[in-house]
Amino acid sequence: MSDTQNLIENRPPSVANLFLERVAKTPDGEAYRYPVPPASGQGPDDWKSLSWGQAAERVFAIAAGLIELGVQPEERVALAANTRVEWILADLGILCAGAATTTVYASTNAEEAAYILSDSDSRVLIAEDAEQLAKARERRAELPGLKHVVVINGADAQAAEGDPEGWVLSLDDLEARGAAYLEKNPESVKERVAALTKDQLATLIYTSGTTGKPKGVRLPHDNWSYMAKAIAQTGLCGPDDVQYLWLPLAHVFGKVLTSGQIEVGHVTAVDGRVDKIIENLPVVQPTYMAAVPRIFEKVYNGVAAKARAGGGAKYKIFLWAAGVAREYAKVTQDNFRRTGKASAPFGLSAKHAVADKLVYGKLREAFGGRLRACVSGSAALAPDIGYFFAGAGIHILEGYGLTESSAASFVNPGEAYRTGTVGKPLPGCEVRIADDGEILLRGPGIMQGYHGLPEKTAEVLEPDGWFHTGDIGELSVDGYLRITDRKKDLIKTSGGKYIAPSEVEGQFKAVCPYVSNILVIGADRNYCTALIALDEVAITNWAKEEGLSSTAYADVLADPKTNALIEGYVTELNQGLQKWQTIKKFRILPRDLDVEHGELTPSLKLKRPVVEREFKALVDDMYAGAREA
Template identity: 80%
Template sequence: GREYLAKHPEAVKERIAAITADQLATLIYTSGTTGRPKGVRLPHDNWSYMAKATVATGLITKDDVQYLWLPLAHVFGKVLTSGQIEVGHVTAVDGRIDKIIENLPIVQPTYMAAVPRIFEKVYNGVAAKARAAGGAKYKIFQWSVGVAREYAKVTQDNFRRTGNATAPLGLSTKHKIADALVYSKLREAFGGNLRAAVSGASALAPDIGYFFSGAGIHILEGYGLTESSAASFVNPGEAYRTGTVGKPLPGTEVRIADDGEVLLRGPGIMQGYHGQPEKTAEVLEADGWLHTGDIGELSADGYLRITDRKKDLIKTSGGKYVAPAEIEGRFKALCPYVSSIVVHGADRNFCSALIALDEPSILVWAAENGLEGKTYSQVLAAPETNRLIETYVQTLNEGLQRWQTVKKFRLLPRDLDVEHGDLTPSLKLKRPVVEREFKHLIEEMYEGSREA
């Protein structure tokens, strides 16, 4: 390279000058959560737009420090890189997921992006530690969780109505006490300087979002697809609303189709699928509108709420529609021992669930409940463990419509992970893969049941 540049000193400038806006920059394959991955053609103009639009939201500045663990070949990691190139802030990169908690106090980021699974694991880890401490400490933690959620809901609602994130004196007083006892320690675990965390790739359970919000860790949920260069929506700073994915990036249009599907149009939309014009025509209209495959609702002031994947909606044999992600999110907020849950019920006469437990958390519980010294597999097989999870399933069902309730569940022999192909590199669930692998457990739950 050095030899070539010595002979052609203008080579780099010439190559850059030859780049056109519509020239292919990246070919990124979809996650394959619902079928065979497709190559998404994203030209240079997409990434230029993403860089400018991300900065225009006010989300990042040149003074920020970003912690980046997402795969750089993934569209989410790519859009974070484009924003960094635009403003030139410091970014610490480490793709090892198991090092995130260890690295945060060292890097001390001002912002980071993650996926719901990371926040769920942090929440469950904190809950498990509090439970292990027992007695008064666990009661204080449970109380602080309730205070955080109430405080977040009240302050967000007041900000929406008045522009001020205020809370009544009594609630503010309780919040200050809980902050000193619990929340401040949680913020230190994130490095102590975290201004905001962006969550994407899948839906974050609102109860978990409200907890972190009330604890002073502001999770700005966003939304996008590989086909839209990752970022199409993001929550706007102070005005963020837990349970929504925020407002469209400047320059991006949105509308809701008659069947509830979210449609997008703008400079971030792909050219099409590589070598698959028929697949492109299925999702990309001639006038530029992209069919996302997601079901959503728009508020009067432009905040989008994604309710489910169009393909993931379950229709029971009784004709009722069920959104599995909503049920899964509720359960993750209820049960401190769950790592993954997959709700099943398409063409069945009731809903069931496959549940994977977080190994460190459940082993701590086991040691305190007469199962000390048992292996993870032995703990999973113990009747006491099944009874424990059953109490959380019953609590879940109390808040659901009759046709949504989980009538049966099975504990999985291992957690879901990237290595076994259950999750994508950005930790999104591959439902068909999981349902195929554990088909025997699903069939076991429906043995003898009358199919309508």
């Protein structure tokens, strides 16, 4: 047995065990950094730190507080909050109490939040603020099993008329109760951790389906322990790294990063405010971070728009540099694959050096100047955007996984990464491609099943452990996986041609710097069309440069000049497509797509049926009286 197999197969039953091991190894080492806004509300945030020992004090107090409230092993404690250090501490407290975390996005509405709390039979809710408390209070009659709401923002922990006595308390109150309980029962938390078994439920994550109620994915303690060990074995991050964590922790992608960090022991800077990313990067100076493709698309579009605003000469330099970056990345990756050395011909290297001084260096500084690698997941990254960043020295390692596989099943291996693929399977993860192209996975990261839904579980999980992902893909001879589309998203035109819409959409995002979201339509139709949503900042800046009569977002979207601009990019896209893939007609949407309208999942994936229903009139108009081949 190899050292890697030994480390993974002889793993402890839970991340709670790994956390205690980490605290014992490096009690004074820095664990977490978090921002504290200035009291005046003006000026930059002050960043504070917690050592592993200090984090453990709070985690133990939360765990003991939950035990004191009567929470039993495997009972659910829900967490409804944005990404912040208290989310991680509370989650670890829940695990160390032997309970299971039910994750709830802060953006979830009261109706769906109540469904999740009820379906999971959560006994306690740890809520971020007054807004999350109000959702539970509004639906309290439907939640007889919810005994307490613990509010992270202490000032918001206000009882209201009709609340049962002791129903609302602050996180500070919970920790104080836990500290008092520990004084009388000093071994209580360690006893709960010692009693954990690998098959005990650790986390319930509800998938935001495009139709119907969300399904609770049951992830036992062993899933996270395996993930922690497997991530460490990839060598993608080491103990000296600084991770910037902003992804939603209610999502499996964000959650798995907390497990890997505990095993490796590096620092994590935590701040889920997406509008603060650009401000935080130069302060945190991360060496490693994970993101979804939309973030890289926005950065790329922002850089392109800024160059365009600088005048024709600057924009030409940017376009030249972007082309050099892509060529350089493709050549060096290809050479590494063949020779093991990421080399490029002298002429290309010389051009790359010039472009680095003019463009790439500034881009790296915007990311904090120390970034070694980014991991991209949750959706496909357009290869042209991936090649651009790779050539600019920002290495985006695409990965792949699902909620049902504890997030990380594949990731690109460091220097040997290949843009356009999601890399190789993590140690211990098996993969095979079914006859119809569907990717099947098996291994220690696969869920137990859907909570209370044995029939739904049987639809995707075979008795021998193979999980049907619903994604279509191809494996290279040396084990790199390329995702071509969602099985259910593949569309077949009335002419019998199959099209992977996400592939076309990705190509358009690389061509057009003003796009925010695009949906390609064509199932059972005789040609393809697209609904296109434009990025508000990028397109309104363009409108100002062009001197449009009104630069209000809605007016810019409706302006014929905007339509002509986007038509030019659609024409450019079509030149690189097969005839049956080309976009014959498009419509610019009157607003961007968002989570609030239910058109995007909280991890920013398109809900295709929802978008098509919402903008049915525009779709119908594009096909009205159609006779085109």
